[in-house]
Amino acid sequence: MSAAVLSSTTPGFYPPQYSPPIHKDQDMQQRQDFPTSNPHDAAAAEGLASARRLFYAALLRLDRSAALDVLSQALAAGHGLPAITEGCIAPTLETIGSEWEMGHLALSQVFMTSRIAEDTIDRLFPPGDASASIQPRIALALLEDYHALGKRLVALNLKAAGYSILDYGHVQAQELVEKILADGVEVLLISTLMLRSALQVRRVCDGLIQAGRHIPVIVGGAPFRFDPDLWREVGATATGASASDAIRLVQAFLEQRRDA
Numbered sequence: 331m332s333a334a335v336l337s338s339t340t341p342g343f344y345p346p347q348y349s350p351p352i353h354k355d356q357d358m359q360q361r362q363d364f365p366t367s368n369p370h371d372a373a374a375a376e377g378l379a380s381a382r383r384l385f386y387a388a389l390l391r392l393d394r395s396a397a398l399d400v401l402s403q404a405l406a407a408g409h410g411l412p413a414i415t416e417g418c419i420a421p422t423l424e425t426i427g428s429e430w431e432m433g434h435l436a437l438s439q440v441f442m443t444s445r446i447a448e449d450t451i452d453r454l455f456p457p458g459d460a461s462a463s464i465q466p467r468i469a470l471a472l473l474e475d476y477h478a479l480g481k482r483l484v485a486l487n488l489k490a491a492g493y494s495i496l497d498y499g500h501v502q503a504q505e506l507v508e509k510i511l512a513d514g515v516e517v518l519l520i521s522t523l524m525l526r527s528a529l530q531v532r533r534v535c536d537g538l539i540q541a542g543r544h545i546p547v548i549v550g551g552a553p554f555r556f557d558p559d560l561w562r563e564v565g566a567t568a569t570g571a572s573a574s575d576a577i578r579l580v581q582a583f584l585e586q587r588r589d590a
């Protein structure tokens with residue numbers, strides 16, 4: 331991959347009573363993840379859409395056990411972790427966020443629903459349970475931000491793809507640079523959901539360059555999806571819009587390094 335930028339969009343999901351914003355509608359039309367020409371794919375897409383509706387309803391009822399049942403059943407039905415991440419969990423949270431922005435939900439509902447989503451993921455995939463076989467030093471951090479769900483899903487998907495991850499959790503910029511240098515990290519992934527935090531990536535990149543450590547820095551999260559040029563402006567090497575993008579980018583950088 332020459333330009334290591336992926337720009338796939340997560341499909342939005344809107345319950346029938348709300349009209350989606352126009353750009354979301356366009357995203358839905360452009361997305362090709364589940365082409366409907368193949369009946370098997372169409373059935374899988376319908377299965378995921380149904381899981382998404384049920385997951386959304388369970389979260390809004392604050393029904394933890396129903397939320398767990400929905401994701402367990404989606405897994406049992408053969409939907410892989412990437413499909414459940416991008417086709418169910420992420421779009422449901424985005425929908426809830428959009429409804430908050432439109433004034434249909436309270437911040438407390440966003441807080442509770444995202445909390446339940448996080449707990450459900452932790453129960454289904456206890457931290458550290460995925461076996462990892464590919465061992466380059468890949469680190470993942472949530473930079474100066476407390477929106478933990480996206481990072482958690484990126485970590486899970488990378489582990490499920492066989493990568494071993496140094497998960498630094500929530501860190502400040504200076505602390506992150508020190509950890510990378512101390513651990514000899516080869517690929518760094520940063521998740522931020524707030525613009526203020528995204529701008530702190532610049533401090534990390536500058537700190538690494540000053541220390542003479544030139545490693546790929548892959549960034550992701552809402553600010554980078556909202557502003558497609560932001561990753562360049564903060565000095566990152568690449569950005570991705572989803573957990574699957576994170577895997578593709580890590581693979582691309584490792585291949586590039588192997589071929590160099």
Ligand code: B12
Pocket residue numbers: 340415416419420423424426427428431437440441442444445448475476477478479480481483484519520521522523524525526548549550551552553569570571572573575576
């Ligand atoms: C849920 C949520 C919360 C929850 C967080 C719960 C949690 N434990 O994570 C709560 C209620 C606590 C919260 C609080 C706040 N929030 Co909030 N929140 C959201 C919301 C609605 C959804 C985020 C989410 O969980 N999405 C689901 C996950 C799965 O998706 P994701 O994180 O984007 O991750 C996916 C991809 O982005 C990608 N990805 C993520 N990281 C990475 C990294 C790499 C390397 C790659 C390749 C890919 C990648 O893969 C993931 C899986 O698909 C967003 C809206 C939005 N559209 O993002 C606002 C949003 C992020 N919040 C926002 C704000 C303002 C806040 C508050 C300041 C609100 C307040 N007034 O108090 C606080 C601040 C909290 C803090 N200090 O960090 C703003 C930020 C705006 C900005 N310009 O900075 C947003 C964008 C809403 C908005 N439009 O205004 N929030």
